[in-house]
Amino acid sequence: MLDARDPHTARHSHNVAGYALAIAKELGLPRVQREAIYIAGLLHDIGKVGVAEALLKKPGRLLPDEWEEVKRHPVLSYRILRDIPELQELAIITLYHHEWWNGGGYPYGLKGEEIPLGARILCVADSFDAMISERVYKPALPPEAAIAELRQCAGSQFDPTVVEAFLRCLEKGEPIQQLESLQFGMALGLT
Numbered sequence: 001m002l003d004a005r006d007p008h009t010a011r012h013s014h015n016v017a018g019y020a021l022a023i024a025k026e027l028g029l030p031r032v033q034r035e036a037i038y039i040a041g042l043l044h045d046i047g048k049v050g051v052a053e054a055l056l057k058k059p060g061r062l063l064p065d066e067w068e069e070v071k072r073h074p075v076l077s078y079r080i081l082r083d084i085p086e087l088q089e090l091a092i093i094t095l096y097h098h099e100w101w102n103g104g105g106y107p108y109g110l111k112g113e114e115i116p117l118g119a120r121i122l123c124v125a126d127s128f129d130a131m132i133s134e135r136v137y138k139p140a141l142p143p144e145a146a147i148a149e150l151r152q153c154a155g156s157q158f159d160p161t162v163v164e165a166f167l168r169c170l171e172k173g174e175p176i177q178q179l180e181s182l183q184f185g186m187a188l189g190l191t
Helices: 007-026 031-043 046-050 064-070 073-081 085-095 117-132 143-153 160-172 174-180
Strands: none
Touching (some): 007 031, 007 117, 031 085, 031 117, 046 073, 073 085, 085 117, 117 143, 117 160, 143 160
Protein backbone atom coordinates (compact mmCIF):
# COMPACT_ATOMS: atom_id res chain seq x y z
CA MET A 1 0.00 0.00 0.00
CA LEU A 2 2.74 2.46 0.96
CA ASP A 3 4.69 1.15 -2.02
CA ALA A 4 1.98 2.35 -4.40
CA ARG A 5 1.85 5.82 -2.84
CA ASP A 6 5.58 6.37 -2.53
CA PRO A 7 8.01 3.86 -4.10
CA HIS A 8 10.91 5.79 -2.51
CA THR A 9 9.62 4.93 0.96
CA ALA A 10 9.52 1.23 0.10
CA ARG A 11 13.16 1.26 -1.12
CA HIS A 12 14.17 3.35 1.90
CA SER A 13 12.50 0.91 4.30
CA HIS A 14 14.30 -2.01 2.65
CA ASN A 15 17.65 -0.21 3.03
CA VAL A 16 16.95 0.80 6.64
CA ALA A 17 16.08 -2.79 7.52
CA GLY A 18 19.35 -4.02 6.01
CA TYR A 19 21.48 -1.43 7.78
CA ALA A 20 19.65 -2.04 11.06
CA LEU A 21 20.17 -5.79 10.79
CA ALA A 22 23.90 -5.30 10.17
CA ILE A 23 24.15 -3.03 13.23
CA ALA A 24 22.21 -5.50 15.39
CA LYS A 25 24.54 -8.31 14.30
CA GLU A 26 27.61 -6.15 14.98
CA LEU A 27 26.29 -5.43 18.47
CA GLY A 28 25.90 -9.18 19.07
CA LEU A 29 22.15 -9.06 19.65
CA PRO A 30 20.29 -12.38 19.83
CA ARG A 31 18.47 -13.66 16.74
CA VAL A 32 14.98 -12.84 18.03
CA GLN A 33 15.99 -9.23 18.66
CA ARG A 34 17.69 -8.98 15.25
CA GLU A 35 14.51 -10.28 13.61
CA ALA A 36 12.37 -7.70 15.42
CA ILE A 37 14.72 -4.86 14.47
CA TYR A 38 14.86 -5.99 10.84
CA ILE A 39 11.07 -6.19 10.52
CA ALA A 40 10.69 -2.87 12.36
CA GLY A 41 13.02 -1.40 9.74
CA LEU A 42 10.71 -2.62 6.99
CA LEU A 43 7.64 -1.19 8.76
CA HIS A 44 9.05 1.94 10.44
CA ASP A 45 7.42 4.38 8.00
CA ILE A 46 4.09 2.58 7.57
CA GLY A 47 2.43 5.47 9.41
CA LYS A 48 3.12 7.64 6.37
CA VAL A 49 -0.07 6.17 4.89
CA GLY A 50 -1.80 8.64 7.23
CA VAL A 51 0.21 11.64 5.99
CA ALA A 52 -0.96 13.67 3.00
CA GLU A 53 0.77 12.39 -0.14
CA ALA A 54 1.41 15.96 -1.28
CA LEU A 55 3.57 16.54 1.81
CA LEU A 56 5.61 13.39 1.22
CA LYS A 57 6.35 14.50 -2.34
CA LYS A 58 6.63 18.25 -1.77
CA PRO A 59 9.79 19.76 -3.23
CA GLY A 60 11.44 22.29 -0.97
CA ARG A 61 11.09 23.05 2.70
CA LEU A 62 7.91 22.14 4.59
CA LEU A 63 5.99 24.84 6.41
CA PRO A 64 5.84 24.43 10.22
CA ASP A 65 2.30 22.98 10.20
CA GLU A 66 3.24 20.61 7.37
CA TRP A 67 6.31 19.44 9.30
CA GLU A 68 4.09 18.78 12.35
CA GLU A 69 1.88 16.54 10.21
CA VAL A 70 4.87 14.58 8.88
CA LYS A 71 6.19 14.19 12.44
CA ARG A 72 3.01 12.28 13.33
CA HIS A 73 4.06 9.25 11.27
CA PRO A 74 5.86 7.38 14.12
CA VAL A 75 2.71 7.57 16.27
CA LEU A 76 0.60 6.50 13.31
CA SER A 77 2.97 3.56 12.68
CA TYR A 78 2.63 2.57 16.33
CA ARG A 79 -1.18 2.70 16.16
CA ILE A 80 -1.23 0.51 13.07
CA LEU A 81 1.04 -2.15 14.62
CA ARG A 82 0.22 -2.15 18.35
CA ASP A 83 -2.97 -4.22 18.22
CA ILE A 84 -1.29 -7.14 16.49
CA PRO A 85 0.16 -9.23 19.36
CA GLU A 86 3.12 -10.47 17.29
CA LEU A 87 4.06 -6.90 16.33
CA GLN A 88 3.86 -5.09 19.68
CA GLU A 89 7.65 -4.97 20.14
CA LEU A 90 8.01 -3.64 16.60
CA ALA A 91 5.35 -1.04 17.32
CA ILE A 92 7.47 0.32 20.18
CA ILE A 93 10.60 0.44 18.01
CA THR A 94 8.77 2.31 15.23
CA LEU A 95 7.23 4.75 17.71
CA TYR A 96 10.61 5.92 18.99
CA HIS A 97 12.81 5.78 15.86
CA HIS A 98 12.98 9.60 15.61
CA GLU A 99 14.00 10.14 19.23
CA TRP A 100 17.48 11.60 19.70
CA TRP A 101 20.15 10.54 22.17
CA ASN A 102 20.15 14.08 23.66
CA GLY A 103 16.35 14.33 23.94
CA GLY A 104 15.92 16.61 20.92
CA GLY A 105 13.89 14.18 18.82
CA TYR A 106 10.20 13.39 18.53
CA PRO A 107 7.47 12.42 19.32
CA TYR A 108 8.21 12.45 23.08
CA GLY A 109 11.70 13.88 23.56
CA LEU A 110 13.10 10.72 25.16
CA LYS A 111 16.86 10.62 25.64
CA GLY A 112 19.69 8.18 26.13
CA GLU A 113 18.79 4.78 27.51
CA GLU A 114 15.10 5.80 27.75
CA ILE A 115 14.98 5.08 24.02
CA PRO A 116 14.73 1.35 23.25
CA LEU A 117 17.91 -0.01 21.64
CA GLY A 118 16.03 -1.11 18.52
CA ALA A 119 14.79 2.45 18.00
CA ARG A 120 18.31 3.85 18.50
CA ILE A 121 19.55 1.43 15.85
CA LEU A 122 16.77 2.41 13.44
CA CYS A 123 17.52 6.09 14.03
CA VAL A 124 21.08 5.64 12.75
CA ALA A 125 20.07 3.36 9.85
CA ASP A 126 17.18 5.63 8.85
CA SER A 127 19.25 8.80 9.01
CA PHE A 128 22.15 7.35 7.03
CA ASP A 129 19.89 6.12 4.24
CA ALA A 130 18.02 9.45 4.17
CA MET A 131 21.32 11.32 3.86
CA ILE A 132 22.67 9.22 0.96
CA SER A 133 19.35 9.13 -0.92
CA GLU A 134 18.07 11.75 -3.29
CA ARG A 135 14.70 13.17 -2.33
CA VAL A 136 12.43 15.65 -4.10
CA TYR A 137 13.48 18.24 -1.53
CA LYS A 138 17.25 17.54 -1.39
CA PRO A 139 20.12 15.94 -3.30
CA ALA A 140 21.88 12.84 -2.02
CA LEU A 141 25.02 13.29 0.06
CA PRO A 142 28.10 11.26 -0.83
CA PRO A 143 28.52 8.39 1.66
CA GLU A 144 31.67 10.01 3.07
CA ALA A 145 29.71 13.15 3.98
CA ALA A 146 26.96 11.06 5.59
CA ILE A 147 29.56 9.17 7.62
CA ALA A 148 31.08 12.48 8.75
CA GLU A 149 27.59 13.63 9.81
CA LEU A 150 27.03 10.43 11.81
CA ARG A 151 30.35 10.95 13.58
CA GLN A 152 29.58 14.61 14.28
CA CYS A 153 26.13 13.80 15.68
CA ALA A 154 27.20 10.78 17.77
CA GLY A 155 26.37 11.68 21.35
CA SER A 156 23.79 14.30 20.37
CA GLN A 157 21.37 12.91 17.80
CA PHE A 158 22.68 9.35 17.83
CA ASP A 159 23.72 6.77 20.41
CA PRO A 160 27.53 6.78 20.02
CA THR A 161 27.76 3.00 20.56
CA VAL A 162 25.32 2.40 17.70
CA VAL A 163 27.20 4.82 15.42
CA GLU A 164 30.49 3.06 16.14
CA ALA A 165 28.91 -0.34 15.40
CA PHE A 166 27.53 0.97 12.10
CA LEU A 167 30.88 2.49 11.13
CA ARG A 168 32.54 -0.87 11.77
CA CYS A 169 29.95 -2.49 9.48
CA LEU A 170 30.61 0.08 6.76
CA GLU A 171 34.37 -0.47 7.06
CA LYS A 172 33.76 -4.18 6.46
CA GLY A 173 31.37 -3.35 3.59
CA GLU A 174 28.67 -5.53 5.16
CA PRO A 175 25.45 -3.52 4.83
CA ILE A 176 26.31 -2.29 1.35
CA GLN A 177 27.22 -5.79 0.13
CA GLN A 178 24.06 -7.26 1.65
CA LEU A 179 21.83 -4.68 -0.01
CA GLU A 180 23.57 -4.88 -3.38
CA SER A 181 23.32 -8.68 -3.44
CA LEU A 182 19.56 -8.66 -2.86
CA GLN A 183 16.77 -8.13 -5.28
CA PHE A 184 14.32 -5.57 -3.97
CA GLY A 185 11.79 -7.25 -1.69
CA MET A 186 13.93 -10.27 -0.74
CA ALA A 187 14.58 -10.89 2.93
CA LEU A 188 18.08 -10.77 4.36
CA GLY A 189 19.45 -13.83 6.12
CA LEU A 190 19.04 -13.20 9.83
CA THR A 191 21.62 -15.72 11.01
